[in-house]
Amino acid sequence: MASTQPKEFVPDPIVSETSSGVKIVHLNQRYYGIPIFQSQTTVKFGPDDKLQKIGGNTITIPVNLSVAPKLSVQEAVLKVAEYLSAPDTSTKIVTDQFGQPMSSLSMDLNGFIPTIISRIKSEPKMDTILEAGPFGDKIKANLTWFDMGNDDIRLGWEVITTMPNYSGKYRTIVDSEDGNILFCRQLMNYLKTQGNVYVTNGDDDRQLISFPRSLEDYKWLIPTLPNGFPDIWVDSNMTKGNCVDANIWYGNKEKILDREEFIEVPGPVTKGIIQNGTCIFNPTDNNGVDQEVVNLFYLCCYTHDFLYILGFRKADGNFQRNNFGRGGTTGDPVSARVFDMKVDGTAHMEPHVDGSSPIMRAGWVEFPPEKNMPPRHTVFDPSAIFHEYTHGVTTCLVGGRIDTSSLESSQSRGMGEGWSDYSACVLTKSNVVASWLVDNPGGIRKFPYDSNYPCNFSHLGTVVNINCIEMDFRDGETYDEHIIGEIWCATLLDMNRAIGENIGVQLVVDALKLSPTNPGFLDERDAILEAADDMILARKLNNVDAKKIKEGIWRVFAKYGMGPKAQSHGAQLSGIVADFNPPSL
Numbered sequence: 001m002a003s004t005q006p007k008e009f010v011p012d013p014i015v016s017e018t019s020s021g022v023k024i025v026h027l028n029q030r031y032y033g034i035p036i037f038q039s040q041t042t043v044k045f046g047p048d049d050k051l052q053k054i055g056g057n058t059i060t061i062p063v064n065l066s067v068a069p070k071l072s073v074q075e076a077v078l079k080v081a082e083y084l085s086a087p088d089t090s091t092k093i094v095t096d097q098f099g100q101p102m103s104s105l106s107m108d109l110n111g112f113i114p115t116i117i118s119r120i121k122s123e124p125k126m127d128t129i130l131e132a133g134p135f136g137d138k139i140k141a142n143l144t145w146f147d148m149g150n151d152d153i154r155l156g157w158e159v160i161t162t163m164p165n166y167s168g169k170y171r172t173i174v175d176s177e178d179g180n181i182l183f184c185r186q187l188m189n190y191l192k193t194q195g196n197v198y199v200t201n202g203d204d205d206r207q208l209i210s211f212p213r214s215l216e217d218y219k220w221l222i223p224t225l226p227n228g229f230p231d232i233w234v235d236s237n238m239t240k241g242n243c244v245d246a247n248i249w250y251g252n253k254e255k256i257l258d259r260e261e262f263i264e265v266p267g268p269v270t271k272g273i274i275q276n277g278t279c280i281f282n283p284t285d286n287n288g289v290d291q292e293v294v295n296l297f298y299l300c301c302y303t304h305d306f307l308y309i310l311g312f313r314k315a316d317g318n319f320q321r322n323n324f325g326r327g328g329t330t331g332d333p334v335s336a337r338v339f340d341m342k343v344d345g346t347a348h349m350e351p352h353v354d355g356s357s358p359i360m361r362a363g364w365v366e367f368p369p370e371k372n373m374p375p376r377h378t379v380f381d382p383s384a385i386f387h388e389y390t391h392g393v394t395t396c397l398v399g400g401r402i403d404t405s406s407l408e409s410s411q412s413r414g415m416g417e418g419w420s421d422y423s424a425c426v427l428t429k430s431n432v433v434a435s436w437l438v439d440n441p442g443g444i445r446k447f448p449y450d451s452n453y454p455c456n457f458s459h460l461g462t463v464v465n466i467n468c469i470e471m472d473f474r475d476g477e478t479y480d481e482h483i484i485g486e487i488w489c490a491t492l493l494d495m496n497r498a499i500g501e502n503i504g505v506q507l508v509v510d511a512l513k514l515s516p517t518n519p520g521f522l523d524e525r526d527a528i529l530e531a532a533d534d535m536i537l538a539r540k541l542n543n544v545d546a547k548k549i550k551e552g553i554w555r556v557f558a559k560y561g562m563g564p565k566a567q568s569h570g571a572q573l574s575g576i577v578a579d580f581n582p583p584s585l
Contacts, residue, residue: 008033009041012402014315014328018510020534021047026400029058032067033124036145037158037173037183040399040406040517047538056516062151069155069176073128073141074114076157076174081109081134083181084161084170097417097444097482098346098365098384098434107134107164114139137162146173146182156182169350171405185408187350193234193272195281197298198291200428201436202380206286209298218306226326230305237279238269239297242321243304245357246270246297246336248289251343264337270294292338292379296362299385300336306427310509312393317354317401319392329355334392338379339363347378349388354401358392360385365437373439381437383424390423391416397509399517409518409571410475411460414484419508421489425449426505431493445486446471451497453490457521457561458578460484460568475573484573488521491560495528498552507531507553520571525557551585558582 009027016024022044029039041056071079085107095101115131117138130139140160145153156173163169173183193211198204212230231242239246248267270293272281281297283290304319312318314328321333334349335357343363350359362385364375378384394416399406407416424433431450432443446469447453454466455473463472472478473487496504511527519527532553536546557563561578569575 010035010402012400014401016316016397016400016513017311018513018531018534019311019506020510020531020538020540022052022510022514022531022534022538023049024400024513026402027056028402031059031061031065031145034067034143034145034155035125036147036153037156038403038405038408038518039145039147040403042400042514042516044514047534057518059145059147059153060151061145061153065145065153065155067124067143067155069143069157071157071174071176071179073116073119073126073130073157075179076176077114077130077139077141077159077161078112079174079179079181080159080161080170080172081107081112081114083172083184084163085109085134096345098378098438099444100342100346100365109134132162134164135161136164143176144173146175148182154182160187168344171408185405192277193232193279193281195272195294195298196283196286197295198380198382200382202287202376203436208280208282211298211301212305213302215309218309225309226324228324229308231324233297233301234272234279237272237274239271239281239293240269241297241301242333243319244297244300244334244336246293246300246338248293249337249339249361251339251341266337270297289338289340292340292362292377296336296338296360296379296385299379299382300334300360300389303386303389303423303427304334307390307393307509310506311513312397312509316513317396319358331355332357334389335359337361338377340377342366342375347384347388349391353404354396360388360392362388367439371439376437376439378437381434383428383430383432383443384434384437386424386427387420387433390420394419394512397512398515398519403517406517409520410479410573411484411520411568411571412518413481415488415519415521415524417481417485418488418492419485419512421445421449421485422492422508425489425493426496426501445482447486449486449490449493451494453486453494455487455490456559456578457487457566458576459487460521460576461573473573487560488524491521491556491562494559495553495556498556499549503549507535510534518571520568521562522566522568523571525562529553547585551582554582554585 008030012026025043027041029036036059039057039059044053046052112133117129119128125142128141132138142158144158146156155176159172161170169187171185175182194208196206196208199207211233233241235241247269250265250267252263270290272279281294314323314326319332319334323330332355347362362378366375367373421433431448435441435443460473507528510531514527514530535541558580563579563581564583565579567577
């Protein structure tokens with residue numbers, strides 16, 4: 001930043017902490033009180049509380065810019081609505097990661113006049129809430145600075161919209177001068193109790209499991225945990241608790257303004273039966289909607305506790321109704337919604353702002369007629385739910401909980417999918433994802449995540465043909481974050497095999513907290529190595545083990561082309577230079 005320019009940052013009041021006692025403060029850069037989009041600084045203090053590192057992305061404002069938008073917020077919202085409702089002229093059939101067809105966006109803007117509900121005029125960024133209109137939920141908007149590069153900084157309206165039928169959620173930035181779209185990105189996790197659930201998949205027998213699971217069931221390195229943990233899962237006799245509210249939801253088609261819309265309607269919460277002081281969830285129909293709800297409730301609670309143990313606490317943005325005085329914002333358990341039908345996206349976790357509940361939706365996978373198979377529900381394949389839940393976690397940890405756009409660069413979005421696959425594989429002890437759900441032993445990815453995974457960092461930005469399977473790692477219209485994420489997940493799972501799963505998983509979670517906003521593969525490689533150094537400094541690793549672990553980490557990253565001399569243009573898919581040689585330690 002220029003020496004004459006005021007240094008203006010707003011810190012997240014919650015200080016994040018890794019398993020090594022490292023403390024991380026996240027700072028959001030502002031100019032005249034208005035946030036600069038994706039401009040975050042991370043300040044790291046070591047286990048000894050000494051300042052160790054300052055990193056991230058800061059912007060120098062080249063001239064004195066006007067903070068008066070020419071475009072009103074209502075005009076900006078109309079621009080967004082027109083942009084999102086523009087017809088798709090491509091003939092490409094769009095499918096989700098489970099191979100299910102996605103509906104095209106559709107909105108009727110006839111007569112739509114954006115109407116303000118509330119506005120904070122005293123705040124420079126002018127936080128505004130508007131009526132939903134044709135959208136699926138209320139519209140949120142605020143001013144932000146957007147860096148176009150080459151010293152071109154634009155004042156824009158950042159608008160968050162939810163599509164009808166909750167089929168998508170978008171962040172769009174509109175130039176407040178001329179109304180051009182600068183950015184648009186899709187954002188789419190006290191009673192003794194037992195539940196009869198499918199732990200592995202819907203074809204195996206159900207198991208009667210205690211809620212919550214005991215710490216011994218997780219078999220991980222158990223750090224210092226707060227008194228009373230694991231916390232209760234169930235508030236009374238319903239699938240409703242401190243970290244998850246699960247129930248059936250229905251989809252109804254209704255006539256609104258002479259057009260048909262799909263409306264989500266909440267159904268009843270599933271109830272258990274009290275027997276001898278124990279609440280038991282044991283649905284009589286082991287494939288019915290109550291079983292679906294109980295299974296989703298169990299899997300979300302289990303994932304919550306697994307990640308809590310590894311360090312995703314309330315101070316980091318964890319999803320809980322009550323924080324038990326441990327810091328963070330209250331009132332945001334996961335809203336887990338079971339649809340006994342097909343839904344767009346099949347299963348997905350909607351990102352959230354700390355203090356508002358993230359929404360997870362789970363529905364069917366349907367098979368082509370020639371397979372002659374009934375639909376399978378995502379809630380009966382734990383890997384699918386573990387994957388989706390992890391999306392909500394990574395968006396909170398990377399860049400800190402106040403940065404809601406921390407995984408939107410090309411490599412970052414891919415790593416988001418890779419982390420979710422990694423979590424699913426770790427928790428299911430498998431090297432494939434959703435194999436039962438799609439009735440395919442190879443799951444939903446191109447190759448299994450074993451030590452022979454064939455792609456690496458050098459393939460980013462290219463198209464390769466491996467074993468007659470085309471892998472398109474390019475940006476633009478062909479971009480597929482799931483393909484990018486495969487390389488990242490394969491690397492992390494190979495790292496687990498090289499250094500041990502317990503230490504590997506903990507390093508991955510610690511590194512998420514150390515990560516800059518919108519990281520690339522190499523940023524996160526460095527964050528994992530940094531997390532290992534922090535464990536050494538905190539004396540959680542002796543010198544002999546530390547050397548073996550760091551050698552193992554470098555050996556795996558070099559195997560996948562991410563040795564010390566690897567390069568890329570930030571988190572984009574260009575400027576890729578691979579290095580397959582580990583350093584000498």
